[in-house]
Amino acid sequence: MPLRTPLYDSHLAAGAKMVDFSGWEMPIHYGSQIEEHHAVRRDAGMFDVSHMCALDLAGPDSRAYLRHLLANDVAKLTTPGKALYSCLLKSSGGVIDDLIVYFFTAERYRIVVNAGTAVKDVPWMRAQLDGFDAELIVHRTDNDDPVAIIATQGPNARERRTTANDSVAMIAVQGPQARERFWTAFPASRAATETLAVFQAAEVGDWLIARTGYTGEDGFEITVPSADAAPVWQKLLDAGIKPCGLGARDTLRLEAGMNLYGQDMDEGISPYEAGLKWTVDLKDAARDFIGKAALEGKNARPVRNQFAGLLLLDRGVLRAHQKVITPQGDGEITSGTYSPTLNQSIALARLPVAVAIGSEVEVEIRDKRLKARVVKPSFVRNGKPLI
Numbered sequence: 001m002p003l004r005t006p007l008y009d010s011h012l013a014a015g016a017k018m019v020d021f022s023g024w025e026m027p028i029h030y031g032s033q034i035e036e037h038h039a040v041r042r043d044a045g046m047f048d049v050s051h052m053c054a055l056d057l058a059g060p061d062s063r064a065y066l067r068h069l070l071a072n073d074v075a076k077l078t079t080p081g082k083a084l085y086s087c088l089l090k091s092s093g094g095v096i097d098d099l100i101v102y103f104f105t106a107e108r109y110r111i112v113v114n115a116g117t118a119v120k121d122v123p124w125m126r127a128q129l130d131g132f133d134a135e136l137i138v139h140r141t142d143n144d145d146p147v148a149i150i151a152t153q154g155p156n157a158r159e160r161r162t163t164a165n166d167s168v169a170m171i172a173v174q175g176p177q178a179r180e181r182f183w184t185a186f187p188a189s190r191a192a193t194e195t196l197a198v199f200q201a202a203e204v205g206d207w208l209i210a211r212t213g214y215t216g217e218d219g220f221e222i223t224v225p226s227a228d229a230a231p232v233w234q235k236l237l238d239a240g241i242k243p244c245g246l247g248a249r250d251t252l253r254l255e256a257g258m259n260l261y262g263q264d265m266d267e268g269i270s271p272y273e274a275g276l277k278w279t280v281d282l283k284d285a286a287r288d289f290i291g292k293a294a295l296e297g298k299n300a301r302p303v304r305n306q307f308a309g310l311l312l313l314d315r316g317v318l319r320a321h322q323k324v325i326t327p328q329g330d331g332e333i334t335s336g337t338y339s340p341t342l343n344q345s346i347a348l349a350r351l352p353v354a355v356a357i358g359s360e361v362e363v364e365i366r367d368k369r370l371k372a373r374v375v376k377p378s379f380v381r382n383g384k385p386l387i
Contacts, residue, residue, distance in 0.1 A: 059134030089291030216256025275307030
């Protein structure tokens with residue numbers, strides 16, 4: 001049986017169509033995916049992202065542990081609440097997951113990992129704790145979730161299930177008017193959050209309010225106790241924020257050129273071939289993180305592909321796994337969709353490194369070869385087309 005977030009009843013009350021997503025029963029839309037997409041680009045929309053997994057890391061060796069665990073370097077985080085995006089790598093350089101880390105002190109961090117990978121992420125992260133004086137605490141919204149059960153197992157595990165007191169829900173409020181509408185609903189939070197920089201969070205009581213997102217628009221991602229989720233959702237509705245489902249979240253993130261784990265990257269792909277080289281921090285040559293040897297040095301894995309965007313020039317729709325034909329060799333679409341903002345089909349693709357931005361390629365769609373232009377893998381940000 002699929003797991004349910006604390007907002008399940010709220011979704012049904014709003015007329016959501018529910019689907020199974022990574023073992024969770026989640027809304028795909030509330031009537032019109034296109035309208036939800038435009039609401040985020042033009043005004044404000046909100047998403048239930050409580051299926052994501054939040055973890056707290058605490059202890060004297062927390063900083064040292066994360067510097068070993070992650071390809072990006074948490075040492076650059078010095079401002080409380082500042083966030084960092086990073087890949088979690090295997091020793092082979094393949095991507096186990098992508099995640100966000102929030103810094104509070106050198107001994108305390110919040111980590112958020114993907115819903116579909118949490119069941120493997122948590123044991124992996126726990127296994128790397130050996131030799132470090134730190135504790136990893138898992139927060140989940142459903143105690144029947146396999147990750148909530150894992151939270152009580154293994155070395156350094158907290159010896160109990162996540163209780164109602166530390167179970168959390170997450171809501172993403174996104175769009176050009178998202179912050180203003182959020183402050184309309186919760187005016188007391190404005191003082192603590194108005195000066196937040198992008199990719200920074202503030203602890204407001206037992207809430208964590210972060211200026212982060214997965215849509216290419218401004219806004220907040222809010223983590224609240226599970227008991228607060230439904231009342232918070234209702235206040236946001238009353239403030240004029242439109243509920244949005246997974247369908248709009250996918251078209252928005254693809255327009256913004258943001259990777260989706262399991263499609264645009266996985267354990268067989270290095271961050272260099274997923275357009276994420278910028279998340280691999282090599283400035284401190286003495287830092288030895290997991291996967292470093294596979295990315296740099298004489299034994300590094302070869303980089304044969306680049307991550308690029310495609311803009312379809314003919315009529316049709318680009319989809320994942322379609323073949324891309326180029327003079328330099330074949331590539332493959334990793335994510336494709338119709339872009340409501342551009343009124344055109346777009347895709348993210350892995351192409352041979354020699355393929356130039358601006359060149360034309362062909363995509364096989366239903367036994368036809370349709371023309372597409374290679375572009376930088378970001379199509380829309382902050383409501384504005386980039387191509």
